[in-house]
Amino acid sequence: MTVAADSGVLEARNLTMQFGGLKAVSELNLVIPSRAIFGLIGPNGAGKTTVFNMLTGVYRPTSGEIHLHNFVTNGLKPYQITRRGLARTFQNVRLFKNLTVEQNILVSLDQNPAKRSFGLIASLLRTAAVLNSEAEKKAEALEILKVFRLDDRAMEQARNLPYGDQRRLEIARAIATGARILLLDEPAAGLNAHETAALMETIRFIRDKFEATIVLIEHDMKLVMGVCERIAVLDYGVKIAEGTPQEIQKNPRVVEAYLGKAASESQKGGDSSDEH
């Protein structure tokens, strides 16, 4: 297979998801280039989360293909997709609440394909290699926590962290899997303006620090417009626009989807009057 010039690390080709008579996502094409910060927006019920669920293997697409690092991932289970380099966070934070912050990271490091894993017998006998690997993982977990400024809370139960820290820990946990494509599902949900601003910094920082590719679903337009380099807009399961934040803000179809037809026409009117 020849690699197309514009091929991305993550691609959706004619991706369709049908629930009974409802086409939640229809013929979606997305190309997400390496190290991009890509936004997926749309009104409620537009199919954004369905797209995420297909990309992460929770749903199996009705038709179409998902290419992850030029490998078709259709039909793989979520954990297999994560091990192939795509991890996610959740809209309503899903940490391992009763485990420590460190253990949350260790669970991900255990799955990291770059790390050596041991069989049951070796683990029960706790061989020297196992002990070494555990010590290495703990050191690495602390490194990752330092990056996310969570190292001083390593031994606390995840449930006791403030909400903003929990969101950061969730991203740290996704990074620890070794995945470098991160899908963030409404990362700013429940954060105040101050925390959202900090989150924007974090998103840019992890892209640069870990050379990660970031795809996010978000309703907070300030975050989307401020941090995303490219945005795709879904409405009723169909991609109605894609482009830079500036292009998206001006696109009449997007305005129509969000605010209704009248609003988009009045904006058109405004635009045309400007031309006079």
Place this chain on the structure above:
Amino acid sequence: MESVRTQAEAANRKMQPWMRSAGQTLMWGVMLAMAFAIGPVVEQWINPYWFTIVILCGINIILAVSLNLVNGFTGQFSIGHAGFMAVGAYTAALVTMGLGDNVSWVSFVAASGFPPEAVFPIGLALGGVAAAAAGYLVGMPSLRLRGDYLAIVTLGFGEIIRVVFMNMEAVGGASGLNNIPFFTNFGWVYSVVVLTVFCVWRMVHSAHGRNLLAVREDEIAGEAMGVNTTQAKVRAFAMGAFFAGIAGGLYAHYLRILTPQTFDFNKSFEIVIMVVLGGMGSISGSVLAAMLLTVMREALRVIQTWYDVDLRMIIYSLVLIVLMLTRPNGLFGTREILDILPSSWRRKLAGGGTKQ
């Protein structure tokens, strides 16, 4: 990779990793050997009545700790543990009886100079393997189920096992299996107790164990972080069943008679109660609760002799209710008895690990 390794080595400068590894495992080995060493002393020292309680304590510890792996650490509420115990008990009994009574086996064992007891560990191991296979079979289809639904399936499985044995003439049907050789002694029971605690403790404090904890905490998040949740659950089920099977084998060779009624759902609930009372996710909690409940049931017999009414089960139930009201997370919660030790000691014992 190389630099990370030297870093880790620098951290463990005081002792070579292989020495720490061997030392810690040796410690468990010594405990296992001690069970055999003090066995004859214990058997001479205490009277037969209390000896039976001591043996039952050990068997219940094995059952409770192994069930805790499934219920407490993996969060899969299984109430069919007696079923796995039954599979192990019948398998082990058939192995030792078949091999012991069979002429060729007797002559073989005699000719090779082994005592007849030599078939016992083989029987126990095969009983464990058969139970683990049963655990695997139950684990696979019931993985899609959660909470109450899984509980019902495991309960149903336990009953199916019992009814199957009840209707199998080859194992004596409802009247049971008699004349099982008497092999179980203090040494065997408590060496298996040590082995069970060792395996479950190490399992839980390993990368494999973290997968189980991830499944318990949030299966969907675990799967999204790359945890093979199906594999984790099947492993927990199979390993829990393995030790339940061995416990069944020990039980069979102590009582010398097996009836299917022994393994009804009351037995399953008894084990669940031990796990819940001790604390779901606490190995030491399971150990203590198993001992406490086993002793309490017998101690309450005394009350029965004072009055003519059987108050035993009423008091037993009341104690459980009061304990659950005052300590809803069980006696230990998710803590271990080692947590009361200073943290420096704990680190050494847990192998340089942190509080789990």
